[in-house]
Amino acid sequence: MADTIFITDERIDGDTDTDADGPLAGRTVAIKDNISTEGVRTTCGSAMLEDYVPPYDATVVSRLKDAGATIVGKTNMDEFGMGTTTETSAFGPTDNPAAPGHVPGGSSGGSAAAVAAGEAELALGSDTGGSIRCPAAFCGVVGIKPTYGLVSRYGLVAYGNSLEQIGPFGETVEDAAALLDVIAGPDERDATTREAELEGERYADAATGDVDGLTIGVPTELVEGADDGVVDTFWDAIAELEAQGAEYHEVSLPSVEHAVEAYYVIAMSEASSNLARFDGVRYGPATDADGNWNETFSAVRREGFGDEVKRRILLGTYALSAGYHDKYYKKAQDARAWVKQDFDEALSEADVLASPTMPVTPFEQGESLDDPLQMYLADANTVPVNLADLPAISVPAGESDVDGLPVGLQLVGPSFGEERLIRAASALE
Template sequence: MSENIFITRETVDGADDGPLADTTVAVKDNISTEGVRTTCGSEMLADYVPPYDATVVSRLKDAGATIVGKTNMDEFGMGTTTETSAFGATENPVAPGHVPGGSSGGSAAAVAAGEADVALGSDTGGSIRCPAAFCGVAGIKPTYGVVSRYGLVAYANSLEQIGPLAPTVEEAAALLDVIAGPDPKDATTRDPERDAPYADAADGDVDGMTVGVPTELVDGADDGVLETFEDALDDLRAQGVDVVDVSLESVEYAVQAYYVIAMSEASSNLARFDGVRYGKSGGYDGNWNEVFGEAREEGFGAEVKRRVLLGTYALSAGYHDKYYKQAQNARAWVKQDFDEAFAEVDVLASPTMPVPPMELGESLSDPLTMYLADANTVPVNLADLPAVSVPAGETDGLPVGMQFVAPAFDEATAIRAASALE
């Protein structure tokens, strides 16, 4: 059994009946649960117990689900391996000695290890899809606005979405059916028109579908990952899919733009953790700045400090236009590129991650390598699109995921394409 999947194991019973009755759910530890510790994987919130439920947690309970614990995660969602957690790294249950991906690594590991039937994660730049790929499970990153973020501890508000992880695409879609929908507590939510439940789209019927493969998201991928990806494309062709190459020139700049935007928003969001409003106290001696600094020095780990510093720098008076404004321009270009691609194809496909799961400890000393591993997932968040990661096979005994990206609010098409591989 994989170690360190949960930060807090606690059972919370839901309603007596509902669509998720007899279903156990693991919840990422940045999603608020009333009366149950919610740490965000950080020493800063080691003792924080929320007084309310996130909207998604209320919906789980109403649907009859049984919550079995809060899962380990990269601190405040900042990481690709679930190794930056203040509570220690999580091991990949299907690839011992390797990372489970991140930042929702505990949630993916809980599903892969059978510790929960399904799980909730959050995805700011791939944090559901990456661990889904690395742990050999299905994960859905919904369109921005489909799922309420009320009760999600913010990292980068304009990018992140809560979404499901499950053994199959259909089970993930059924969980999405429960948590999706408008919420008066989150003004960014909306009610997209759909003809049927998301789970109904997992019918594998892809005959006549056109799948675009962005050459920029395939170039540079690991040889074993590419081989598995090509085999999966052949599987789709055999089911009547037309596979064509497309170009997304802007994705060359997507990782840079993503990290400037995400770190800038993190710098702003994490200002509340000052030892007064939230988090560890910095003591009561000296002036407020010293107390504030002491609290953050003790409470935050190295990766969080790195991102807050870089984000504060990017937003500072002399550099706002040079970095943050440029990143927003790049974001608009990424959206435009996707729009043009979807004029020609129904869905886009790429390897979810360009590499198989890294060995534990391998990428911690090289943050840049970790950031670049997100190259295939971050463009989707910049463009506010839905995406599904589904197991595509293995390379050298390690799981490989395939990502399907659909137009905004067209989760059904991505779900249908992904289900055809199962």
């Protein structure tokens, strides 16, 4: 199992000498392979970066080391974070420890699988459109997508930088929250980071399970499209929260009907720009391609990138090209603003919003690679949260009574409302 979870199975010890009492002393953490680790190769699941060794640490990695954590390896992922199954990795697929023969979700599939298989107590992933929450749901672990700006992206290899955040996985809500405590907070190297605005001392302290008086909004649009087994498990979880003193009401978010297309237009457009840096000159595979700059550049990118990455770069280039910018990119930004408004409104009358994390249970390995559009539609419940810059958590809700596979419950909160999500999610444990 471990050989498909990690791309690089190399241990990095934290600062145990200087900080033996660090909050993560003695704890093991797996790190997604798009987060830079000084001296340990960081591939992004791509042949383009197969031999790339970062000369510096991402801010989150420095903070883990300072906290005394032991890093146990760099985990497998969809190439550059582009996928929902971890099957687009140039290093092969990862099996799902909670559902053998099925995908672990993606793109941070290796990180979720590492925690589910006990290869690491904790893990870091990144979430551009659901890449932490989807694998958390599929592998039966907890994953948190922080508010945009809570966690530094310095050293995270960019895919869709207006959407993505690094976030934690854990076996329990409290564990994931304890990792969030270590990585959250302003960083002068990422100008989009903000102060955390905590009510208490630490995020982990919020894992009290107290939901008495909590109001939960359930967006009908995010439940209707889900499989029957997922919907039943979801309502069982809501009933459990009700039994503990929470109350729920249904809400409508009409804008989310356009979230998937808005998300993909924005993410692909940003990807086409961000991935322009992979030109085979400063890093990347050596080629013996002849010709001028453009010809050599194009040849390196043909060899270095897989199908899904090429697809997104091309579609993003198209969406930004003269004559199409207004039609796609500008409309997608309108949709993004609309989604934000809808969430703000719904959260003015509910403490948190709840939905199934994924409308489906884990796909079988190899089931879904041929139809990219079908794959994109599976992200319907997670991408609206990235468009709205809000925090969300996925917590195990049980197994589907149709196929016995894991189902995750997603809770969404207001900006910097992570404590509220941690409190509510811990009531399901």
